Amino acid sequence: MKNFALIGVAGYIAPRHMKAIKDTGNKLVAALDRCDSVGVLDNFFPDADFFTEFERFDRHIDKLRRRGTKIDYVSICSPNYLHDAHIRFALRNGADAICEKPLVLNPWNLDALSDIEEETGKRVYNILQLRVHPSILELKKRVEEEYPKRDKKYNIDLTYITSRGKWYFISWKGDLNKSGGVATNIGIHFFDMLIWIFGNVQHQEVHYSEPLRKMTGYIELERANVRWFLSVDRKDLPEEIKQKGQRTYRSITFDGEEIEFSGGFTDLHTVVYQNILDGNGFGIEEARPSIELVYRIRNIKPVGFNERAHPLAVE
Ligand code: NAD
Known part of the structure; x- marks a missing residue:
């Protein structure tokens, strides 16, 4: 079973990601959104830790890592212009990123992400359903x-x-x-x-x-x-x-x-x-x-x- 974290959990598309995590037999352990209208978590992963502040989410993911709970994937359902920042967060924390479309807004953002893939050995995946x-x-x-x-x-x-x-x-x-x-x-x-x-x-x-x-x-x-x-x-x-x-x-x-x-x-x-x-x-x-x-x-x-x-x- 793989561990997932999810960014943008209160939004329109996030339930499709939670369903996918659940239906593929995996687990959401932590989620982030600036908005706290996240009752939808109860339909999928009521035990997931939830944060409205990025810094606390970051601290939690780091704590999990130090205690031996590895986050394998970070699912990214945030607004388009934040995707590359959230992908970097995932890769730097030793996880692969599964990101909504469009992966980024500008072609040069892709080059920066390729560099980070190389540095970390982690991968970026795009939902092109x-x-x-x-x-x-x-x-x-x-x-x-x-x-x-x-x-x-x-x-x-x-x-x-x-x-x-x-x-x-x-x-x-x-x-x-x-x-x-x-x-x-x-x-x-x-x-x-x-x-x-x-x-x-x-x-x-x-x-x-x-x-x-x-x-x-x-x-x-x-x-x-x-x-x-x-x-x-x-x-x-x-x-x-x-x-x-x-x-x-x-x-x-x-x-x-x-x-x-x-x-x-x-x-x-x-x-x-x-x-x-x-x-x-x-x-x-x-x-x-x-x-x-x-x-x-x-x-x-x-x-x-x-x-x-x-x-x-x-x-
Ligand atoms: P949305 O506005 O409903 O959801 C975005 C969520 O991100 C919101 O809950 C918002 O509070 C949260 N958010 C904003 N800034 C944040 C931050 N800094 N940190 C954490 N959370 C933050 O939008 P949506 O329609 O769900 O779209 C989300 C992504 O999914 C977009 O990239 C969009 O293009 C994509 N999308 C894909 C499909 C598809 O068919 N594959 C369909 C719709 C949307």
Whole structure:
């Protein structure tokens, strides 16, 4: 049985990590959050020690180490801009880190983490759960078999509109320096998955950008051209989706064919954890291409709508 500590335990995503720790037969021994609304711990690990101050958490982890209780993994569910600091804490304490996406905001943060991996001999793992989604695995297999026999790239339209209320813009998610904005915070899942299946980025354009609310653009990958549109603004939902009272519209088309992957989302964190425990898992170099892409997307100047624009974004 492995011992875990968790940072950011009061947040939205933390229960998926606690479930993964529990379902893989392991134990949460200590948790940290600045906020003390952590009754959710009772659903998973009521005996875990809980801290609201980093210094006391640090002292406790150090005490455990000196008394012979090793923390094997630190799970990191804190806001994006704190990930690299929390990863360093994990590695310096002799634990591997299992960190939420995006692993970091800027590519050079990855280099610093690689150095610490080398210094400590400990590893950094990233939750990139779409890579273990059954439909995405099937698509990857299909592309690997089919692409060598084709004479042209695939055409992909990626549309992800997930409405968020006013709170979103007050929270750290609505602060560009803390979350990175929609392409980084929400798009990273899809960009990582597309690069993983369709190859490296050869060209990127941003057509329109309100970085915290909506962004749209175009990327050329080795095996596909992708028109993408990401938004957290409910006004962008297609009319028929609004009529049905739904708040999210997700669509990926592949030469016009819809890729169905709306189901099967719930236990993907557990699958990622099991892979890590089995000696696999996605490390710094796996995360790098999508971190580099979203960094460029955040920083290049939008060129305006052109013939490569996403059709829904232009409307
Ligand atoms: P959240 O705001 O609900 O939770 C973050 C938690 O971190 C909060 O409880 C907050 O109090 C705590 N926190 C903030 N600063 C801290 C600090 N210095 N020390 C300790 N705790 C601190 O956010 P969330 O939606 O749970 O997102 C957390 C992470 O998970 C983010 O990196 C986000 O991008 C990622 N996420 C991943 C997925 C996914 O599908 N894989 C989905 C949502 C969020």
